[in-house]
Amino acid sequence: MNFEKIPPVPSADFLLDLAFRQAREQVAGRRLSGDRKKALLSKERSKLDSIKDILITRLGHILETFPKEVELPSFYPKLFHLTLDYPQFKKSFGAVHWAIGKVRSLHQEYGKKLQRAAGWPELRDMSKQFYGRLSSVIKQISQNLSYLEQCRQIMRMYPDIKEMFTVCIYGFPNVGKTTLLNTLTGTKAKVAAYSFTTKSINVGYCTLEGIKIQIIDVPGTLNRPDKMNLIEQQAELVRTDLAKVIVYVFDASGESGYSLEQQEQLLQKITGPAPVLTYLSKTDITPRSALQNFPHSFCSYSHLTAEIRKCAKAKLSD
Numbered sequence: 554m555n556f557e558k559i560p561p562v563p564s565a566d567f568l569l570d571l572a573f574r575q576a577r578e579q580v581a582g583r584r585l586s587g588d589r590k591k592a593l594l595s596k597e598r599s600k601l602d603s604i605k606d607i608l609i610t611r612l613g614h615i616l617e618t619f620p621k622e623v624e625l626p627s628f629y630p631k632l633f634h635l636t637l638d639y640p641q642f643k644k645s646f647g648a649v650h651w652a653i654g655k656v657r658s659l660h661q662e663y664g665k666k667l668q669r670a671a672g673w674p675e676l677r678d679m680s681k682q683f684y685g686r687l688s689s690v691i692k693q694i695s696q697n698l699s700y701l702e703q704c705r706q707i708m709r710m711y712p713d714i715k716e717m718f719t720v721c722i723y724g725f726p727n728v729g730k731t732t733l734l735n736t737l738t739g740t741k742a743k744v745a746a747y748s749f750t751t752k753s754i755n756v757g758y759c760t761l762e763g764i765k766i767q768i769i770d771v772p773g774t775l776n777r778p779d780k781m782n783l784i785e786q787q788a789e790l791v792r793t794d795l796a797k798v799i800v801y802v803f804d805a806s807g808e809s810g811y812s813l814e815q816q817e818q819l820l821q822k823i824t825g826p827a828p829v830l831t832y833l834s835k836t837d838i839t840p841r842s843a844l845q846n847f848p849h850s851f852c853s854y855s856h857l858t859a860e861i862r863k864c865a866k867a868k869l870s871d
């Protein structure tokens with residue numbers, strides 16, 4: 554799902570301006586001929602219809618363009634709960650639905666009233682009443698529209714994740730997670746010599762012996778479960794909800810600024826059903842003597858890819 558494609562949510566003022574302006578423009582050139590009362594009625598009626606159509610189309614468009622939860626991989630609804638004020642989000646959709654219904658019923662009510670109007674002053678007053686009541690309906694959902702726009706801005710930052718065998722690359726900031734993702738997948742996610750380069754979640758794909766694998770590089774995770782920021786919480790969600798294998802990147806050199814003890818502690822904290830593979834990074838700048846102290850289970854690059862392949866094969870034959 555590509556959340557970047559959700560179009561902006563218009564404000565209440567924008568919607569009203571648009572609807573009134575376009576309706577005015579549509580009847581502007583129309584000449585009144587024949588029975589004057591009938592002609593005036595038809596002109597007002599056309600305005601009423603246009604305004605209703607424009608508002609309903611635009612409001613309906615909002616409902617259609619936000620992704621439907623049921624059609625999304627189960628990871629996303631969880632991400633909604635994590636990153637949005639979920640009750641407010643649902644309430645805002647409800648408000649848009651309500652407004653559509655209200656525009657429809659007002660249009661019906663005033664259509665009849667126009668029909669019954671005795672002459673121009675009454676026709677004009679009825680139209681004015683209709684515009685006033687319509688404006689107040691749309692203004693009532695003003696906050697809901699702006700909240701949906703806020704949600705859209707947040708959703709634009711969501712990673713594009715598919716439902717397939719997924720590997721999560723995990724570890725402290727600066728240990729070499731993005732470098733590993735790039736090596737595995739041939740992508741060019743940003744790597745830098747300072748912490749927290751990964752401000753959002755990087756996703757890449759690779760095929761190991763015919764098995765397509767999704768690899769997710771999550772932002773540097775700090776060892777402080779009670780004080781996680783939003784990005785770190787997303788990282789945790791990827792690890793706990795999506796990952797079929799976790800690759801823990803362990804910086805052998807300590808160049809990242811995290812000691813071997815700290816990295817060991819975080820590794821011990823990873824729990825859950827997904828197997829954990831530990832990849833030893835920065836071995837090229839680590840003295841040979843130091844490398845010998847790491848357990849044999851810690852993987853080199855070729856060992857790592859072989860292990861990922863093994864897990865993917867086992868999972869697919871389940």
Ligand SMILES: Nc1nc2c(ncn2[C@@H]2O[C@H](COP(=O)(O)OP(=O)(O)O)[C@@H](O)[C@H]2O)c(=O)[nH]1
Pocket residue numbers: 725726727728729730731732733743744745746747748749750751773834835836837838
């Ligand atoms: N020498 C060496 N440097 C590495 C290695 N892996 C990553 N780096 C460097 O470590 C820094 C942080 O890497 P990055 O992949 O952005 O770490 P992340 O924050 O865990 O994603 C960058 O300057 C990388 O070039 C490695 O295996 N060897």
Ligand SMILES: [Mg+2]
Pocket residue numbers: 727730731732743744750751770772773
């Ligand atoms: Mg990174």
